[in-house]
Amino acid sequence: MALFDLSLDKLRAYRSKSTEPEDFDAFWSGTLEEARRHDLDARFEPVDTGLTTVEVFDVTFAGFGGHLVKAWLILPAGASEPLPLVVEFVGYGGGRGLPHEHLLWASTGRAHFVMDTRGQGSAWGGGGGTEDPVGSGPAFPGYMTRGIDAPENYYYRRVFTDAVRAVEAARSHPLADASRTVVTGGSQGGGITIAVGGLVPDLAGVAPDVPFLCDFPRATTLTDRNPYREIGNFLKTHRGRAADVRRTLSYFDGVHFAARGTAPALFSAALEDQTCPPSTVFAAFNAWAHEDKTIEVYDFNDHEGGGPYQEAAQLRWMRDRV
Numbered sequence: 001m002a003l004f005d006l007s008l009d010k011l012r013a014y015r016s017k018s019t020e021p022e023d024f025d026a027f028w029s030g031t032l033e034e035a036r037r038h039d040l041d042a043r044f045e046p047v048d049t050g051l052t053t054v055e056v057f058d059v060t061f062a063g064f065g066g067h068l069v070k071a072w073l074i075l076p077a078g079a080s081e082p083l084p085l086v087v088e089f090v091g092y093g094g095g096r097g098l099p100h101e102h103l104l105w106a107s108t109g110r111a112h113f114v115m116d117t118r119g120q121g122s123a124w125g126g127g128g129g130t131e132d133p134v135g136s137g138p139a140f141p142g143y144m145t146r147g148i149d150a151p152e153n154y155y156y157r158r159v160f161t162d163a164v165r166a167v168e169a170a171r172s173h174p175l176a177d178a179s180r181t182v183v184t185g186g187s188q189g190g191g192i193t194i195a196v197g198g199l200v201p202d203l204a205g206v207a208p209d210v211p212f213l214c215d216f217p218r219a220t221t222l223t224d225r226n227p228y229r230e231i232g233n234f235l236k237t238h239r240g241r242a243a244d245v246r247r248t249l250s251y252f253d254g255v256h257f258a259a260r261g262t263a264p265a266l267f268s269a270a271l272e273d274q275t276c277p278p279s280t281v282f283a284a285f286n287a288w289a290h291e292d293k294t295i296e297v298y299d300f301n302d303h304e305g306g307g308p309y310q311e312a313a314q315l316r317w318m319r320d321r322v
Helices: 008-013 024-035 155-171 188-199 216-222 228-237 242-250 254-258 278-287 308-319
Strands: 043-047 054-062 068-076 083-089 111-115 176-186 205-209 265-270 293-298
Touching: 008 278, 024 155, 054 155, 068 155, 083 155, 083 188, 111 155, 111 176, 155 176, 155 188, 176 188, 188 205, 188 254, 205 308, 216 228, 216 242, 216 278, 228 242, 254 278, 265 278, 265 308, 278 293, 293 308
Parallel strands: 083 111, 083 176, 176 205, 205 265, 265 293
Antiparallel strands: 043 054, 054 068, 068 111
């Protein structure tokens, strides 16, 4: 599909109309305080993968509700001093996969921590292994409407909390330099990255690619592609629930997390992206609070975005920061 959203000059000036809840900060500080009542209990078990240039650890830690969350920690072989740390979150439907799927960042001499996404990991890649033990009311197939009746019950409350705890778990390893931590991810992973960037105050950098979970009021009415369309399909059946759904989603909108961003940021957007329309990405980018921010724009790409070109941009950007 050719260009369907705003022109680039209008994208650079675009501001979301998403309404921030008055108790946004209280909601998230309370959520994280509750999660931290559980011992983080981060465990790192060495894994023999047959790889010789990296060392791999099978990680478990306590996320939201003390629930078990899985991850990989991948280190350059023979590392003996604390390393810059890259914490990565994965795209919609995927899981942490297999260790050999994640060799880029360890190859640069950094520690690489890849969080599994609870309840996902069965749509692509090497799979996942983290359950989501929390049920929900009626929901449209997928994850976007699970617990959407109230912010306290919403699925992404658990995921975003897991992600903050993932940073804490990764930083607890003796070979991770907590002061040089960057978070990154694409699509859903990009949306999680933005949330973490707004919730963790001392990051060295934030690098979301074609991020999902941003500017819900526009996204849910502009594109008919999943996953955003899951919300529309839910409301198509549950007539009259739109106001309640909008209220819930406002607590999870990347635009509001971006307004609290305290680290340098590298975003990316694709102008033909119907999954995460460019205006929704620019909504978060334009709201990002830290003045050191850059966005790479891919004119003729859909949701694949910059792919290896964006990885190259990240390599250059990260070299100056961690």
